[in-house]
Amino acid sequence: MEKMTSPYKWGMVIDLDRCTGCGACVVACQAENNVGLCDKKEISEGRNMHWLRIERYWVGEYPDVRVRFLPVMCQHCHDAPCEPVCPVYASYHNPDGLNGQVYNRCVGTRYCGNNCPYAVRVFNFYQHEWPKPLDNQLSPDITVRSRGVMEKCSFCIQRIRRAKEEAKGEGRQVRDGEVQPACAQTCPAEAMVFGNLADPRSRVARLSRSPRRFQLLEHLGTHPSVFYLKGGGREHV
């Protein structure tokens, strides 16, 4: 049996001082991962399927009002509250530190979604359609999830797999910056950096040691793989 250790520990750093909240990452994620199209009714029920959302906070009152944006996707916790509650092991932890979701194991109990403090798991309450010829855009790399299945951000695991296979073929490790999820790849302001946290010299590892860093709901002890860097502004400098 192959040893369940890995030279990789994938993680991400999101610099909120760069993030402008433009929404490019949201569309990139939807395009890359065959995320279903939700109509107005579905979203009004709180059943939006986006794997990546941008939280918007209003702080203060006119005229001293500020807005803050916070892109939130699956935090790929190392002590993930979603994992132990799945009765069928659809939600599991992989050797690279990713929080995986096996769609064809999922029976739709939604326990994991209930237990996730970041509310990043989305459930297919409806069968999603891609009216022809819109179905041509579906990526062949990812399953199209049917009704009754829980889904979430995978750090674009299909891209990670491909990069690992290529590296293995050449007898080396995946280089820093070689693999990026769709959101980080498209982010106009380069606010998102993805990489191997196990390599202390990688860009993501260096940034994750920044004094500006924090994690979402740190006090819950979920140990997320996503680090945020605090935004600037007068009250922070």
Next chain:
Amino acid sequence: MKRRTFLQFSGMTAASALLAGCQSKNEKLIPYLIPPDEGVTPGLATYYASSCTFCPAGCGILVRVSEGRAKKIEGNPDHPVNRGRLCARGQAVLQELYHPDRLQQPLKRTGPRGSGEFQKISWAEGLGLLIDRLKELQREQVTDGLAMLTPQLSGSLETFVSGFMRAFGSPRHLSYELLAPDWLRQAGRESFGQAGLPFYDLAETRYLLSFGADFVESHLSPVQYGNAFGRMRQGRDTVRGHFTYVGGRMSLTAASADRWMPARPGSEGALALGMARLILDEALFDKAALAANGLRPEELLGRLKAYDLPRVAELTGLAKETIAEVAREFAGTRPSLAMAGETVAFQTNGPESVRAVQLLNLLAGNLNRPGGIYPAGAPVGPENSFGELMTLVNSMRAGQIKLALIKGDPWHGIPPATGFQAALDKVPFIVSFSTLLDDTALQADLILPDHAALESWGDVVPLAGSRHTVHGLMQPVVTPLFDTRQFPDVLLAVASELGGEMAAALPHTSYLELIKGTISKRVGGPKKGGEVEAQWVELLRRGGRFDADKGPGKGYRWAAASSLPDPARPRFAGDEKQFPLHLQVYPSTAFHDGRGAPLPWLQQLPDPMTTVVWDSWIEINPTTAAGLGISHGDLVEVASPQGVLRLPAVIYPGIRPDLVAIPLGQGHKGGGRYARERGVNPLVLLALVEESKQQAAWNATRVRVTRISAQGDLVAAGHPQGSYRSDLIGI
């Protein structure tokens, strides 16, 4: 396929495999041993370089194609404008290609205009109809009865279309877009004697002062400036660029600012001059820059006497201390950079205000400096297309136009106050080249559907995202899905059919050949057949030519003849008592001016500031809303001297109490299933200001807002007020 059906199927397959075990069915089990199509390897994706034409920024893209189908659009890392990055709109262009309501072949109108009743016809018949009309014009010797309406085109298409019109003998080619930066070209001509657009070196600046320039979502080249903004903030080791935003509404761009100055609408130019006066007064200006531009500080100060601090504070509604503080910071931090944007420009005093901001740049010595402002490498464009639009409307109204060829959707994108829609209705024959049955196509007598952008050949010169001239190429990434033809190819076919001068002026067999010709001429290099072809293929592979061309060698210099700007008090349409609120319309982050509305990814994308999906809304300050008895999500009626609309209200803490704002982009009558009858088009509210009819003052209308009911049917993806617990997560 449902999971249950799938399981049933797999059970059946297993059973049949057992039964048919002895028969040879191998050819069906291994269908991909021999590749099904040439050049298609199952499971292996190919990337094609092309250019995005969704907005004039002209970013470079890579399209991932798998099994002959386009799957995803990504930024081209080698392209100097977007450096491998791409905005939400650029990525959604994929859905233009695979839109379920795309027009699949030419259509002829059978019902009344706007009814949407069309009959499918062949290309031969469609081209025949168009050519008959053109021949009729030639026969009657009224060739100027032909009008061509397009968005502002770039590269070969621009020269080609104007060449077509010239050869036919009609001067009526209108390149109009609501948000086109004509105002910036005009201001450049007046201040610096050159009408090219500016390139802002945002990444290297230390103090950015934006007067309503929303560079994150719409201004000039959003991906380029969004990227530069990131580098300005955190790209340098010891410097974090500071950002101050001036404007009555906190836009998406303003949300990233360190300081927001909600100046009264139309007073931004006065604010710029007030800062200029203070900088001169306290001798904080760049002496060398002033001398180099032939200006004397004492004289300047004398002419800016009227803009003293108390008066400017009164005009803008801002505190004196804040204005002085920002002026000192701006002049004291080098390099600094001031930008002027649409919010400011679309006022009656817009052109003067924009020039006031340019003067500020001059005083701080920001012209032609790293971290400052340079002339961009793009060729000049129209400077007053709004004036041309009004001329065309008058000709149409007078019945002089017999045939209108329309690319784009001006029916939705031009404010009815101009009289455009009523005048277009008088044109006896309208031809549309839309890919969807959009608002303009609904009015057309003949529709000759264009290819989707990802099926087209072309070249693109990015508007303003680079100091150098960049030539991007577009190539088809998939075989055309339907029986459509590319717009310039249709014009070429028409020209060759008309014969005579037309055919002589446009002798190309296809638009591709024309592009190849212009590109090889522009690039120079080999002349022999094989080498030219090799060079062309290499350019296609890379996505264009990015490096060699230098931009305009000449930098900015204040034109000696140009007088100082004087943004007098702005004027507004509508009586202040009857219509107490200012209205601002702004390009939506997702739809821009409305071109993105047919694409479901963009409809589903929550608006960054309000998180509203699939709808329009009006933003109202909480205090104003409370006074009017309006709460979040209520249905309200907005009335202006020009029109009335009903739409849901969003309580928006980041807007002046005397201002309301509605995003552009929705309210289509056509445009496919995702856009049709969704939201409202705020352009119907806009009135022309009496004294300045020759100017696009789209933010100079006053409105009245009244509550109708609680049923606004507003759907937002996030909590209406945002979370009050942002302290919990520590941002």
